[in-house]
Amino acid sequence: MRQLYMLDGPEIDFSLESPWERTEGARKHKCGALTFMDTSVGGSGFLERTAAEMHLVAKRAIEHLDHKDCETACYRCLKSYNNQRYHEYLAWPLVMPDLEQLAADAPKKTGQENHD
Numbered sequence: 001m002r003q004l005y006m007l008d009g010p011e012i013d014f015s016l017e018s019p020w021e022r023t024e025g026a027r028k029h030k031c032g033a034l035t036f037m038d039t040s041v042g043g044s045g046f047l048e049r050t051a052a053e054m055h056l057v058a059k060r061a062i063e064h065l066d067h068k069d070c071e072t073a074c075y076r077c078l079k080s081y082n083n084q085r086y087h088e089y090l091a092w093p094l095v096m097p098d099l100e101q102l103a104a105d106a107p108k109k110t111g112q113e114n115h116d
Helices: 046-052 054-065 084-089 094-105
Strands: 012-016 020-023 027-031 034-038
Touching: 012 094, 034 046, 046 054
Parallel strands: none
Antiparallel strands: 012 034, 020 027
8 A cells, every 4th residue: 555655654554463362164274354444533534545456556566466576575675773673573475476366457346335
């Protein structure tokens, strides 16, 4: 979102929930959730725009992450002073299949609105 819409760091924030385990039939897998927050009083509209243009957000993320001389993470793409405690866990190739799936098609409305 920050790359596509040229937002400054504090304009859009997020909260990462701790992972939880989910069972579907005999299959167990871990789930996680990001909650994005618009920090502008009254809202800036970027969350609604992002929901409608998630495929464009994903395409821009792919362009930003896949670059010369970076195999997992660097200060150009993912690393920063603020996330230095997590540098060993940063690896953009792990998220590429998910980003490519998001980038493939524009989001479609499901009829559900105003739900968590």
